[in-house]
Amino acid sequence: MxxxxxxxxxxxxxxxxxxxxxxxxxxxxxxxxxxxxxxxxxxxxxxxxxxxxxxxxxxxxxxxxxxxxxxxxxxxxxxxxxxxSLAPRSQALRDRALPFLEDLCQVSRENVQLAVREGAELVFVERIAGTGAVPVLTRVGGRFALTSTGVGLVLLAHAPPEVQEEVLAGPVEALTPFTVTDPVRLRAMLADTRTRGFAVSDRQVTDDALSVAAPVHDRAGAVVAAVSLVVHAGSVPSQQLATPVRTTARAISRALGAP
Amino acid sequence: MxxxxxxxxxxxxxxxxxxxxxxxxxxxxxxxxxxxxxxxxxxxxxxxxxxxxxxxxxxxxxxxxxxxxxxxxxxxxxxxxxxxSLAPRSQALRDRALPFLEDLCQVSRENVQLAVREGAELVFVERIAGTGAVPVLTRVGGRFALTSTGVGLVLLAHAPPEVQEEVLAGPVEALTPFTVTDPVRLRAMLADTRTRGFAVSDRQVTDDALSVAAPVHDRAGAVVAAVSLVVHAGSVPSQQLATPVRTTARAISRALGAP
The missing domain is CATH 1.10.10.10 (Winged helix-like DNA-binding domain superfamily/Winged helix DNA-binding domain)
Known part of the structure; x- marks a missing residue:
């Protein structure tokens, strides 16, 4: 042997x-x-x-x-x-989402991202860069912490309680001076994300980028992914980005059979 | 044990x-x-x-x-x-190629495909469907024969001789009445593809689609992929499609470091 x-x-x-x-x-x-x-x-x-x-x-x-x-x-x-590529949570999801992500990218000319949660981290399933979009740290197939990014905050806000507690128990890495690392403030941001239906990450990942993210639901109503738009911080009010991002997230959810 | x-x-x-x-x-x-x-x-x-x-x-x-x-x-x-996703011949190639594929898709509003050869078959690495594009049989991560499709003909035309002989020894599957299955005619098409710098597949895969494909080279000059545009057969002369497809293939080659 x-x-x-x-x-x-x-x-x-x-x-x-x-x-x-x-x-x-x-x-x-x-x-x-x-x-x-x-x-x-x-x-x-x-x-x-x-x-x-x-x-x-x-x-x-x-x-x-x-x-x-x-x-x-x-x-x-x-x-x-x-x-x-046969993994339902990567390529199949990405194939369904791509036309809507492309629409959002063309209209906004900014970075559009799609991510799913894997344990206490997220994995980027797609990323499309618009013309002249702000540089971002993400890579398709790459992992990232659930804190700090817009998509991460959405996925964490809808994660099972035990995952939330694990992440909030820290430590949370500070990528910029603006990264929220305090568990009490993070908890409030997660509650806001659930209430408003979108998350905002303002210069928490790189000090010149702002991202707005919204949840994608499957046919059972569960949050299976998050979509975000990443722009130069200060260029557009985050509230103004929420509508197109939420609309795109709903279109993808509908394509997945969500009610 | x-x-x-x-x-x-x-x-x-x-x-x-x-x-x-x-x-x-x-x-x-x-x-x-x-x-x-x-x-x-x-x-x-x-x-x-x-x-x-x-x-x-x-x-x-x-x-x-x-x-x-x-x-x-x-x-x-x-x-x-x-x-x-770390496979250099899939995600890395696709990430480099995507902006150029998107440009071609937006300008043409048709299907754009990127494929690589794997043994005596091809694998689709990317596929973007334009608005109102003709239905195609391909799927990202899916395999296909090297005969019949435009990308397949390009990849076969630049494959090692032993791969060409294996494929030409047949049998070649006829997908439509227009599929070229005769090894003598196929050999002539491969020679044409090398001479002209692009391949044409006219209704050889589905009886309403025409594809025009061109080779993508790496920094060593080897053909590592093929890019194609798939349109409704009869809508545009294939010669007219060759220029944008070849331009896109050259842009991707340049991004890969080709001279």
């Missing part, structure tokens, strides 16, 4: 876990800052012995989860993206 | 392969026609015993490769899409 099967992986108690778990651990070692890695870098980042990594890479390459670049480094393969 | 580790999976000779291979086999059982499956459906489609599937699902769920829907069925998880 391979040595990988003999040693249990941390936090994995299933009998089939070690080998599969280690294969998945290798995939999970890739991120936006490490889109390509050599064999030894993968071993270092995962803590899995080089000889085991080498064997697992063979199976991952054969299936198409990884590909080898001309320089010999490994990178995520097209097939993993193809299978990942 | 788990039973999964004892039996070799078909076509997998590596010592770590069986368990990891079976985990990947489960992921690969999902496709556009089967985006959600129950435990027993997964066992049936993979040929893996239910008890083994059950254990593997635990590890796949723990990592986030799969999620469980309210009805108890399994579906692809958001995390798999996140990691898949």
């Amino acid at each position: 391979p040595e990988a099967a003999k040693r249990p992986t941390r936090g994995d108690g299933t009998s089939t876990g070690p080998v599969l778990g280690r294969g998945l651990q290798i995939l999970g070692a890739f991120d936006a800052s490490r889109p390509a890695m050599t064999l030894s870098e993968i071993a270092r980042h995962t803590g899995i012995p080089v000889s085991t990594v080498h064997r697992l890479l063979g199976a991952l390459m054969e299936w198409g989860a990884l590909e080898r670049a001309d320089d010999g480094s490994y990178r995520i393969g097209l097939r993993l993206w193809e299978i990942g | 788990p039973e999964a580790a004892k039996r070799p999976t078909r076509g997998d000779g590596t010592s770590t392969g069986p368990v990891l291979g079976r985990g990947l086999q489960i992921l690969g059982a999902f496709d556009a026609s089967r985006p959600a499956m129950t435990l027993s459906e997964i066992a049936r489609h993979t040929g893996i015993p239910v008890s083994t599937v059950h254990r593997l699902l635990g590890a796949l769920m723990e990592w986030g490769a799969l999620e469980r829907a309210d009805d108890g069925s399994y579906r692809i998880g958001l995390r798999l899409w996140e990691i898949g």
